[in-house]
Amino acid sequence: MNASPEDPLSQRPSRIRVDLDRLSHNLRSIRAHVGVPVMGIVKANAYGHGLVPVARHIQAQGVEQLGVAFLEEGIVLRQAGITLPILVMGGIFGRQAVQFIEHDLEVTVSSLDKLRQIEAAAEALGRKAVIHLKIDTGMERIGVHSYSAAPFIEAAVASRWCELKGIYSHLACADDPGSPMTLQQLERFQEACAHFERIGAPMPLRHLANSGGILHFPQTHLDMVRPGIMLYGVLPDPVSRRTVDVKPVLSLTSQVIYFKVVKAGNPVSYGATWAPTRNTRVVTVPIGYGDGYPRGLSSRGQVLIRGHAYPVVGRVCMDQFMVDIGDDSAWNEDEVVLIGEQGDAAITVESLAQAAGMSAYEVLVGLNLRIPREYRYS
Incomplete structure (x- = not known):
């Protein structure tokens, strides 16, 4: 929200301005380019643009889903009246499981142990949890390795208290259109997903493409895409190509x-x-x-x-x-x-980041709440 005249921040000469028309334009451009539903990523205060105002705006523009990193971000959005499906993409602690279900947040399940924790919480509440399986295809961060995912998938399919909505992985090198790793990760992900057909289970929503995947690798678009930094009109890497018409917000x-x-x-x-x-x-x-x-x-x-x-x-x-x-x-x-x-x-954010020896991501998320934000239509 814009600062009111009574807000001490409104007296500050330094300020961030967020152009909502450009944000709408970027969402339209991404949708036209990929032709599948979009999960707008609003983690880290919507990459410095403001978590709640950005979520409200793209919800009004018809984005299909939101993605955040942490439970607390999802709770803030629910408390602000956001009704869209929200996937929390980070790892979870077992003690948080009940809160995911209570706040109608979709859970990233990254191991059999996490699946059991979510099942127990759902059964205790008498409500099913909505889950997305996380497959590790090369990041070595969280998720079950693609080559050992079969028992994990079978357990999720058989779960009485979990509704399996999606399966996903994360691309490590898609910001670089010349990297061979992206297609290797796609192949690993597809092999893991093939297990649903082998066991005669319906295929959940598959999502893999981040900003780099959207820009450079149409093979990764699958059933949904997850634009992060490009939603805000910034390229993820100096070697990225502007294959989609997005404008800085x-x-x-x-x-x-x-x-x-x-x-x-x-x-x-x-x-x-x-x-x-x-x-x-x-x-x-x-x-x-x-x-x-x-x-x-x-x-x-x-x-x-x-x-x-x-x-x-x-x-x-x-x-x-x-x-x-x-x-x-x-x-x-x-x-x-x-x-x-x-x-x-x-x-540009990109030129400033290069001068500072940083990534564009670091520049954007580093702009803290001491700077007031204004939301405008151009």
Whole structure:
């Protein structure tokens, strides 16, 4: 939600703006590209965009399912009135099993032991649990290995207290269109799924494709896809190809809060790591790594002011950083774009991540709740 005038956050000059029209556009583009239902991934505060507002919007746009990482994310969505099916994709603890069922959350079952825990909780409540089986095809994270999945599948099919809705795996290298591992994982997953036919059981919903799979490997689209970072208009890796027309949803702006002339040789910020070689004009921007703006952008990042790109100089501080504008002019309260567009210039999440030596994922999820968020239609 947008901050109210009474909210202290509304006074902050730094803010994230989320373009809901672009979010709708991205969802439409993904659906047109894949031709199967979409599970919108909203874990990690919807990749920094805001868990509840994003979920509400894409629910209104007709997305078929939501995916989160943790039980608590699913509970927050239920408490906010989200009625869509929600799959919790992370590993679970046995003591959580009852809460999954009570909050009508779909469970990732990643082992026979977890299956038994969910069955026991469902029987105790007298309500069936909705489950998705997790098959490990090469991530070695959670899930039953594809080559030993037969007993696991048989136990799930035979369960009296679990409704088997889906089966899935996760692609490790699909962000790279040239990686041979994705097709190897697809083959392993298909072999595991073939066991349903061997035992005469109906095939559950198969889902495998993450953002990379959607972009590069149509063979992995199967019965449902799970777009994460690309739903927000950002490519998952520098080598990824923009095969789907998605647009960046998030922008991050602040304002000039201070202006001064720094004399040649006078160092700027902590550690005295940068000093101008001639007298120059430096402005201060009131946002820093305490908000999630990466410290790795010290003397490496750029911002936009009045449609021009200027370098971040000196170390990024917890709450502020400095920008060298040379002989140009800037006034207090001038807009500073850290991510987004200004005039004909733009700074993308991908370019900022590359400058900071990070992934685009890290940049987005690092933008914390100290920055107010506004939700707008373009």
